[in-house]
Amino acid sequence: MYTTGITRWLLIILLMALSSTGLHAQQCVGGQVLDGSSGYPLPGASIAVNPGQGVIAGRNGQFNLCGLQGDSVSISFSYIGYKTVRITFRVGSSNILVTMQPETSEIETFVVTATRTDSRIVNTPVRINQLGPKLITSLPVQSIDEVLKVATGINYSRPFGILSTKATVTMRGMSGKEQGRVLILVDGIPMNKSDGGGFDWNMLDAAMVRRIEVTKGAGSAIYGGNAMGGIINIITRKPEAPLFVNAGLEYGTYNTIGGKFVAGGNFKIKKPGDQWTWMANTFYRQSDGYVTQSEADVKSNPYIVNSDLRETGAGFRTAYSIGGKHTIGASLNYYNDNRGTGEKVHQPRGNTTDHDSYGVNLNYRGQLGKYSILSAAYFLNEDYRKVNEYLKDDYTWYDVLSTRRDYGWLTSITRPLGDQHKVTGGFDFRNGSVDAWDKYYTSTDIVYNAGKMNTLSFFLQDEIGLLQEKVRILAGLRYDVAGFHDGSFYIETPSQETEFMDIYQDKAMPTHIRSALSPRISAHYRWNSSNRVYLGYSRGFRPAVLDDMCRSGRIKGGFKIASPDLKPEYLSNFEAGTDFKPFRSGILRLLTMEASAYYSLGTDFQYYVTNGQTIDMGFGERPIFIRANISEVEIYGAEFSANYEIVPSVTMFAGYAYASAKILDYTKIAENDTIDLFGKTMTDVPANIVTAGVSWQNRILNAGLTFRYTGAMFINDQNTWDELVQSDQYPAYSTVDLKFWRPVFRYCHVSLGIQNLFDVKIYDSKYNVGPGRFITAGFEVKF
């Protein structure tokens, strides 16, 4: 009985406790608020039943809203940049996952480039342009860099379309001749080669790209070298289904035939939170091409033939996620091309360029307590071969062979400090090298050049949020120290072909160490979800490239000698801008506008200048040039863009950019140098760029139409008359691109792309001509 009594009392107490808990639970709703596209938590989201009755989501997006009455409750979730949603829940529900969708369908709400962390775009006080999958789909692009030509203020060059051996994408007054002043990242891995600063845009398959982030202005405070004019981060696709396969064929102008294949998937492992993903792709393309040379060249050279193309690539990437907190990934990419450059005398394919490239990347991304860790090791190798043959007095045939290697280890660690700070620190180690030789077959010469550059960097950054995130400050500082070593330039068994270079041989170039300190401070004030003003200062630098430091050889208009003492060039950038939404409601509610203005001062800019001497390379005296830090430049400009998503299926955009880039000071290195570059405008920088486009997706036929106007650009450093172009500037030109596409049957898509609809002829400095109108028809199967 006694036992029975105690048991009864215990049962009563337990029931009362349970009843009490139950009563309490019934008055609350709890869960987590997540970003619908990325799955990231949304700390700071507002959760409210009525005005004045609500809570703010915690650091991990979690919330618990209590004091509710009744069986169900309608709760409103709102957050800057997201569509407000109201959902009805049963009171007492817990562990609810609420996903919020961005206000516009195109914009990713999290970006990684500006801060090297997963940061909300609205919280990042810099100018960022995003080119998302919807836009990419609507463009008739042959190469992924062509997507960027519709972005506001992008200075874009791909003179021969798919046949181009190189393309350049720059911004903010940086010359379109060189890629080295804008940093290119692929999934955060720096791709600019130490040898020339460039990036082989051809090696990326557009089908593998999910989106592109363009961060304007100097970004060396977090990324170091090359991030002078801005940063372009290409984010590749991730597997979003357990298994998918895309396969496509295309056919186009100049008998261009291509095929691509992408497959991937993800597998849930039995252990909760574990997942294995993989993705693989391959592509092939060939084109008969066309004659790129001028009519005068064709008349005077019977060996001119079509420039043509053969290229193939493949890639594989995989990642294993452990418990949702740690992800280890690896990727392997391979690319090979062979591009005929339009002259053939005796060699089977004539003059060609050939890239044999591969890259390996291992990365780790994890969460250890409050610390988020990103670490990646990469190795990039490019074996480049350029066959040169021509017949003038006699036959000349030589190969340029170059092995360019870049590898490195990048690590950053982020942790929040209190509610207002997110601190990121880290280090990068990079090594770049070139081992190159010109191997002559019509003489005995072999001309070698080699060099290496090691760079070690440390950085620290704080992302500060104040006044309930209305004020955001981004402050950072990075220190890079680089050592140049093993530089050499020498000739083996010289003949008359290269004996003029004899005195410039140097088998042991002096080693040296250079350093750069790159600060950034920028802030914005956002007074509501769509409007902000921002202000910033940042410094960027571009390291000297190995090709300038180690190699002597012919260049257009003369001969250049190696410049092993070359220093980095620097750019200090001041910037202000605003984002605004002129209409809060109505049909123009989703019209957004952005405006920025910048003023940059460059010091130690690298230019080719004459050393006052001349050299006879076999056709008379020519000036000797050397790359030197000789000038100060002043660059300023403004950008304005507007995006209007009428409905999710119809999007319009327009942009205008003005840039002025002038040389403020010119320090001659030779007394007899008669050139004065003071006040001259930098070459290959259009003063005006206009872009516009519209995309309409519907059940019958999807369509994308884009327009680009590229203003006139000076041709040479001295802004003088050019005999070939018959002007001192390349003329301005406009192009219109058009694409139609639609699904057919259950698994298929067809598309028709027309680039340069009105067949505008665009010429380069040698008066070589671009491809004109280029039409591509595509067929794709997706499972």
Next chain:
Amino acid sequence: MNRFNCINNSVLQGPGRTLWLFLFFIFVVGLNSCRKEEEINRTAIILKTGVAYTSSGEIVSPGGKINIGVLASGAGTALTYLRIERIIGQDTSVQLDRGIYAGNEGYDEDFSFPKGLAESEIWRVLVMNADRDTATASLLVRKGEGVDYGPIHHYGPIEVGMQNNASTTCFLDLANGAIYDAVTVSGNESAIDLVPYFYYTSGLPSPSLTCPGYTSTVGYYPIISNWTVKNTTLFDYYTSDNQLVTPSQFDAALNDSLLVTAYNPSKVSGNCKYAYAGRVIPFKTCQGKYGMIKVIQADENEEGSILLEIKIQQ
């Protein structure tokens, strides 16, 4: 999700298909990585013998001709380079440095050079094939008594039209001082050594002398593209640009002594720019004759002409 999106998870699921896809990509990557080992073919050379050719140890007076006949083979790989050097003691001077392309047929060509003043000269011929394998052959030539400078022809003044000159003929036979127009040149193409043209280069007006064998000449004279024989005349632009021979020296030349010594074989081209009045341009024809051109007057437009005086070995 778009209703037309073709992703169908049920169709291709399973580790077996995944493995196949993975193996396919490994295969593609591996296929592209294959490379063949390089083989090197050996080059061979002999110098021709006989009465027409100078034999090793032969005595030749200064100014006399050294005749060298070259027979070479790349043994299955194209021959791509020929160099002929004159070696006097420790001093080596390159007399001919030429890129060539001779396939399975091999290389067969004769050359002649003037004997210098040295007591003995070694003439070395080097050929190389596309595998960069080289072979050499040499002959020793001793100095003979006296001198053997030869007689010359003196032509001029001869007016030759630029590329767009409708009234003056353009095609010049240097050996005979004969000039042809687009009609009369028919049947005489193999005799043409010089054509002039005018253009701007490096911002400067340039009356220029070129030859049918220089590739870009067809841009100014399209008719040449149909010629089966296109002679290459090598002009010594260095001596011309630096005015190392004066018009009075040209006028004083009575034999080929100056003609052969003024010609610097290391600075020659089939195209000679800046042929301004007063310049003297040494040259060597495709047939091995040395000569000099004195520019008397040169128009600076495409419709003009150039007035030349020529001295050439007989």
